Amino acid sequence: MTDISITRLNASQSDFDSSLAKLLAWDDSVDHQVNESVRHILHQVKTRGDAAVLEFTEKFDRLKVGSVAELEMDQNRLHKALDAIPQDQRIALEKAADRIRGYHERQNQKSWQYEDEDGTVLGQKVTPLDRAGLYVPGGKAAYPSSVLMNAIPAKVAGVSEVVMVVPTPDGVVNDMVLAAAAIAGVDRVFTVGGAQAVGALAYGTETIPAVDKIVGPGNIFVATAKREVFGTVGIDMIAGPSEILVICDGKTDPDWIAMDLFSQAEHDEQAQSILISPDAEFLDAVEASINRLLPTMERSEIIAESMGSRAAMIQVADLSEAARVSNRIAPEHLELSVENAESLVEEIRHAGAIFMGRYTAEALGDYCAGPNHVLPTSGTARFSSPLGVYDFQKRSSLIGFSAAGADRMGRVASVLARGEGLTAHARSAEYRIKD
Incomplete structure (x- = not known):
């Protein structure tokens, strides 16, 4: 495998702002054909219900059944999957769930009120959503961690019913995903995917109940469908490609940093990995590590495309300038691989999640640290927050x-x-x- 060349920028160069803007540019415009296809599917599901869901499931997932009821996995099936997975996987899922639950319980908001001097009562009533829909990718991509991260905050918020949809192309079911649903307390699971699943959750069918909000990741058809149904239901966000930005003082093992950058680059070719450091020699060392370690990676071709087209190494004068550049980028994941991460945090204004210190790999946040891994991308951390309990609650003003x-x-x-x-x-x- 030939070495890849990583884009180099220097914050002192005159065209830095325009070069950075060009690097960050990502076209999130929806393909016209995708848009038309999604609108057709949503219209069919809205007007024809179960019949349309069955037709699209047969067409796209090559799964033919007589009724949508046959596509529902009952609680016995979920717990059977929990018993069937290897013990180490079950223990890992349960430990991760405990940490995610413990973190999100601290987010739970309570109703409050007060009385002013003339006896008028004012306050806020916090109420959970009645029903939330959770989309989970299926097929080759199986994300049990996503089940935990989306379902647990909903249950902590007090949502009465969490309905999960997951495609099972050719009828292939992922037991680890179903096991995660059992652990997270998901109430109903339907093996339906794509835009038709989003439509079913948004509008309801004879069998699949309509929900109040749809959360969870998916491909371009799922993301487009979520965008289309927003307003009929709430959605979490329209997520762009995965991102990681690492600020390093030059004293962390270059192999560690290279692998941290790979951890996002392996998601897909559009993922973006950026390293910022005041140490030019360290940037050289990390680039050398990248090229030495790349051939050892299972997803080396995806990583190579991502790193070659969208990654960058940025040299800055000092860590304060690194923080200013990071705030301009507003990354999804920000690693502060520096001596005193706590002090640098004070200078960070925009980031989905901040990973403090050399030992805090972003990958831990993806699975088991506790905070949510559903994070704002594409600079939206300037005004958006991670998924949380508050996304499954609504507030009513009290006036008396x-x-x-x-x-x-x-x-x-x-x-x-x-x-x-x-x-x-x-x-x-x-x-x-x-x-």
């Missing part, structure tokens, strides 16, 4: 005026309403004002 409060604030509302020319608003408030 006393007679004295209605008199006092009614006078304010009256003036404002008349100023806006909304007389009925004003008179509604004025009826409650004391003479």
